[in-house]
Amino acid sequence: MKKDIYIFNGGRLVRKDNTLLFESVEGKKYIPVNNIESIYIFGEVDINKSLLEFLCTNEIVLHFYNYYEYYVGSFYPRECLNSGFVTLRQSEFYIDYVKRLFIAKQFINGSAKNIIQVLRYYNSRNADLSQEIEEILQTLELLNSQETIEQLMAIEGNIREKYYKCFNKIISDKAFTYTSRSKRPPKDKINSLISFGNSILYTIVLSQIYQTNLDPRIGYLHSTNNRRFSLNLDLAEIFKPIIVDRSIFSVINKKIITSKDFNKDLGGIILKDEGRMKFVKELNDKLETTIKHPSLENKVSYKRLIRLEAYKLQKHITEGEVYEPL
Numbered sequence: 224m225k226k227d228i229y230i231f232n233g234g235r236l237v238r239k240d241n242t243l244l245f246e247s248v249e250g251k252k253y254i255p256v257n258n259i260e261s262i263y264i265f266g267e268v269d270i271n272k273s274l275l276e277f278l279c280t281n282e283i284v285l286h287f288y289n290y291y292e293y294y295v296g297s298f299y300p301r302e303c304l305n306s307g308f309v310t311l312r313q314s315e316f317y318i319d320y321v322k323r324l325f326i327a328k329q330f331i332n333g334s335a336k337n338i339i340q341v342l343r344y345y346n347s348r349n350a351d352l353s354q355e356i357e358e359i360l361q362t363l364e365l366l367n368s369q370e371t372i373e374q375l376m377a378i379e380g381n382i383r384e385k386y387y388k389c390f391n392k393i394i395s396d397k398a399f400t401y402t403s404r405s406k407r408p409p410k411d412k413i414n415s416l417i418s419f420g421n422s423i424l425y426t427i428v429l430s431q432i433y434q435t436n437l438d439p440r441i442g443y444l445h446s447t448n449n450r451r452f453s454l455n456l457d458l459a460e461i462f463k464p465i466i467v468d469r470s471i472f473s474v475i476n477k478k479i480i481t482s483k484d485f486n487k488d489l490g491g492i493i494l495k496d497e498g499r500m501k502f503v504k505e506l507n508d509k510l511e512t513t514i515k516h517p518s519l520e521n522k523v524s525y526k527r528l529i530r531l532e533a534y535k536l537q538k539h540i541t542e543g544e545v546y547e548p549l
Contacts, residue, residue: 224260224524224526224527225258225259225260226258226259226260227259227260227261227262227263227427227430227507228254228259228261228262228263229262229263229265229500229503230245230262230263230264230265230266230268231265231266231496231499231500232247232248232249232266232496233247233248233266233267233268234246234247234248234266234267234268234269235247235268235269235270236262236264236268236269236270236274237270237271237273237274238273238274238276238277239253241256242254242255242256243255243256243259243274243277245268256277256281256283259281259283260283260284260430260434261283261284261285261286261426261427261430262278262283262284262285262286263286263288263423263426263503264285264286264287264288265288265292265496265499266496270285275298278298278300279300279301282300282433283300284297284298284299284300284426284429284430284433285297285298286426286429286430288422290493291408291488291489291491291493292415292418292419292422292493292494292499293407293422294422294425294426296451297426297429299429299433300433304433304434304435304436305436305438306436308541309436309437309438309537309540309541310438310441312540312541313437313438313441313540314441316443316540317441317442317443317447323372323443324370324371324372324375326443326444326457326536326539326546327372327375327443327444327457328366328367328369328375329546329547329548330443330444330457330458330460330461330548331366331375331378331379331382331444331460332363332366332548333460333461333548333549334379334382334460334461334463334464334548335359335363335366335379335382336363336548337461337462337463337464337465337549338359338382338383338386338464339356339359339360340464340465341464341465341468341469342355342356342359342386342389343356345389345392345393345472350389350392350393351392352389352392352393355385355386355388355389358385359382359385359386362378362381362382362385363378363382365378366378372444372446375444376444379444379460383404384404386464387401387404387417388401390413390471390472393472393476394413394472394475394476395475395476396475396476396478396481398412398481398482399411399412399413399416399475400413401413401414404417406418407491408488408489408490408491408492408493409491409492409493410490410491410492411492412482412485412492413471414492415485415491415492415493415494416471416474416475416480416494416502417467417468417471419493419494419499419502420463420466420467420468420470420471420502420506421459421463421467423467423503423506424459424462424463424466424467424506425455425456425459426455427510427526427529428455428458428459428462428529429452429455431526431529431530431533432454432455432458432533434530434533435530435533435534435537436537437454437533437536437537438454439452439453439454439455440452440453440454441453441454442454442455442456442457443457444456444457444460445457458529458532458533458536461532461548461549462525462528462529462532462549465525466506466509466510466525467506469509470502470505470506470509473505473509474501474502474505479501479505480494480498480501480502484497484498484501485498509525510524510525510526511524511525511526512524512525514528516528516531517549528549532548532549535547
């Protein structure tokens with residue numbers, strides 16, 4: 224699959240003939256476009272119309288984040304694979320509450336089962352998570368009896384809170400202690416990593432949806448409203464435990480990221496640039512890791528799994544093939 228480019232330094236990103244050029248105080252760096260899928264910008268980077276036209280022609284998605292690690296927005300090129308038929312079917316499955324509820328339940332079901340998979344992995348490595356696994360399984364049993372999206376979200380929140388409390392048994396460095404979930408701003412180091420990782424994953428999923436016929440504005444668990452995109456938030460729920468959270472455990476337990484990689488700013492805790500780069504590297508390594516696909520004969524990367532998940536949803540909507548989450 225194509226690669227993602229992350230820019231943390233300030234500078235200028237321009238088109239240079241048939242390639243990209245990034246100029247900064249550190250010098251010039253040429254970036255070939257034929258193997259790029261998305262560009263993630265965290266630094267103060269100048270761009271122009273010529274660049275945007277070039278990115279659009281090459282179907283490259285551009286994502287922007289501010290200093291506080293918050294997602295600002297995306298340059299989402301004209302949909303190269305847009306399908307009016309698929310959009311109509313997506314809308315139908317949203318308007319029909321029974322159909323929407325089924326898909327939303329599947330997203331939570333997939334997320335919860337991947338949470339349990341992660342906990343079982345660490346339980347087998349002396350983390351003693353048997354009680355928490357059982358509690359999450361019991362909560363998951365309530366899922367099918369729920370009749371509204373709001374009830375589903377409550378179940379999901381309950382499961383995730385039980386899960387986050389397990390972090391203290393999985394993480395060996397006691398400087399990273401989880402107490403409760405906090406956002407905008409995150410109040411401690413572990414929340415900073417969770418928020419940053421989730422934010423990156425949302426845009427990774429968005430880039431994968433761009434390569435399908437699906438419209439990212441029409442979600443099912445997260446309501447379609449004035450928010451620009453919601454389907455990427457839905458699909459990301461499935462992959463947070465196995466991509467973001469596993470990356471968090473790895474960078475902390477291997478001491479790749481320590482307390483020195485964080486700043487306290489405006490009442491919150493955020494990663495320094497060096498910490499962001501180290502986390503993104505770990506996340507990308509995870510995305511490029513290949514596993515044996517449950518139904519395909521060959522191995523596929525986690526990043527490819529995200530796109531395959533979108534394809535499965537598309538088949539459910541357009542071909543009646545029942546959607547089963549990863």
